[in-house]
Amino acid sequence: MTGRGVSTLLAGILLAIAANVLAAPVLLYVAALLFGMLVLAALFVFAPRRRIRVDRTVAADLLTVGDDTTVRMRVEVRTVMRPPAGLWRDVLPPAVLGSATGSFPAADAEAVPGGTAMTMVYPISGVRRGLASLGPLQLTTSDPFGLFARTDELGDVTPITIVPAVLPLPRLADRTGRAGGTAQTSSHRLGQGTDNLSPRRYVPGDSMRRIHWRATAHRGDLMVRQEEQESSPDALVVLDRAGARWQNADGETDLNGFDRAVTACASIAVHLVDQGFAVDVVDATGVLIGRLRGAEDERDGLLVSLAGTSPRSGERDHGLPAAAEGHTVGPLVVITGTIDPADAGSLPHGGAGSPILLATSTTADALAAAGMQGWATAALGDDPADAWTDAGAAEPGSATVDAGAAPLARSSGSPRRTDAAGAETESAHVR
Known part of the structure; x- marks a missing residue:
């Protein structure tokens, strides 16, 4: 019952009381008329049985944080009466932003055997990584007098994956070999x-x-x-997921800081594979999160894994040395949250070619302690390119490279390398 319906009911009750007190039968007739309107309105709204089918399609298989896409809904209504009139609203999760509402039936409604079909299209944009669902569709209808409103939840939900953004980074300064990773073979x-x-x-x-x-x-x-x-040197990216490293001063999980770390992890991993490295992404205990060897589906698989990852509650992990154990060829990038000087000072890098430590919330003493162990360190903010440059990983004077802009997949055949003039040429087997 709407506010108007409640007012009508109260007015009918007051008129019925006044009719008895004032001995005015006409007021009783008016009260009966109001009660009758309420009954008819309730029957009009709640009596019809509807069969509504909803098919929802998202234009993009994976929605990236900061990107836009469209959702198309095909709605078929089967009812013995005319299609209900009202407002529709598609329920959106907090991870996406959009305007998913409108009038029902839509302007392009068309008659189909046994009912009416229409298509609604609305835009959405990713605001936070994660695994979410669109829907269900909510349809709100009311009677002509606006006394009652009925809201139905229709159709199933549609899963959607919001993956972290892959941001551009400057070219890696300390590259193994003349052409980055592609110059190393066995x-x-x-x-x-x-x-x-x-x-x-x-x-x-x-x-x-x-x-x-x-x-x-x-x-x-x-x-x-x-x-x-032909083989490329390995690069290792370690994302520390220990829950104790992602707690703020109030003891709550710092989700914003962890999201920054995930974005940096995705950007750095894709950037390194574009530079010719074979990249493994693991957590601090050595558990594999994703592996990049140059294929597009491998990149998508890594982004999907990172979309669903979160800090683990419990005791602080001491697995960073184990994650980097045996890695001595290419870059080693460790991304963590709050790290104290004691942990930073005891963090070995195993002689990695380019050991880089990025922390979202730490002190200068901790970064200095890690620097004494040979790490290139930086505080990780909103833009991983700034931390990449602050850590000295960026090649001096190099422009920002749009990570992932070049296709990751490469057809079979001879590997390619860049000559002194900057042109990409077919490479023979390099020893």
Whole structure:
């Protein structure tokens, strides 16, 4: 019952009382008329049985924080009476922002066998990473007098994933090899290679195209080439999820700080793989969060994993040394929350090529203690590019590289590298 309906009911009761007190039957007739209106309005609103089907489609499979997309709803109404008139509203989670409301039925409503169909489109934008759901659709209808209102929740919810933004970073300063990660290779598989590789004896099943004719003529036996396997140096990104490191002064979880860390983790991981590194993203205990080797689906998988990650409650983890154990080739990036000087001063990097420590909330003493151990340190704010530059990881004078702008996936064939003129050329097998 709406406010108007409540007023009508109270007016009818007062008129009925006044009719008895004043001995005025006409007031009783008016009260009866008001009560009758209430009954008819209630029947008009609540008696009809409706069958409504809702199909909801989101334009983007993954919604990035700060990006916009559209939601399209197809609504089919089947009822013996005309379609109800009112307002529709799609329930939105706190992770997205949008205007999901309008008049019902929509202006483009069309007749279909057994009912009416219409399409509603509304925009949404991601405001916070996470796993959320759109819906259900709420339809509010009322009687012509506005005495009663009926709100139905229709259709199922549609899951949506809001992934962290991948922000651009300056090019990494300390790169392993002339072309970043792509210049480092190893040779430990057999196959087709170049003439200056050591040959081996022919075995049944080897391709005739692999025959090393010079070695065959020299030794008198059929010899074939060995093939070297191209590989990139590894980069390790550690996201510390220990709950004790993400508590503010009030003892509550610092979700904003953790979101900044997740954004930095995604941006740095994608940036490093674009620079030619093979990237593993783990937590402080060494549990794998994602792995990037250059494929687009690997990047999406990492972003989805980061969308659902959160600080773990319980005791503080002491697994940072374990996460970095054995990593000595490429960059090592550790992203944490509040770290004290004692923990920072005892944090080993295992001789990593570029050890970088980023903390969202820490003291100068803690950063100095980590610096004494060989870490490049910086406080992590809203823009990870600032921390990347403050830690000395950015190449001097380099422009900000839009992480993820270049395609991560690459077709099979010879690897590519950049020559001195900056042009990308086909690379032969590099030793």
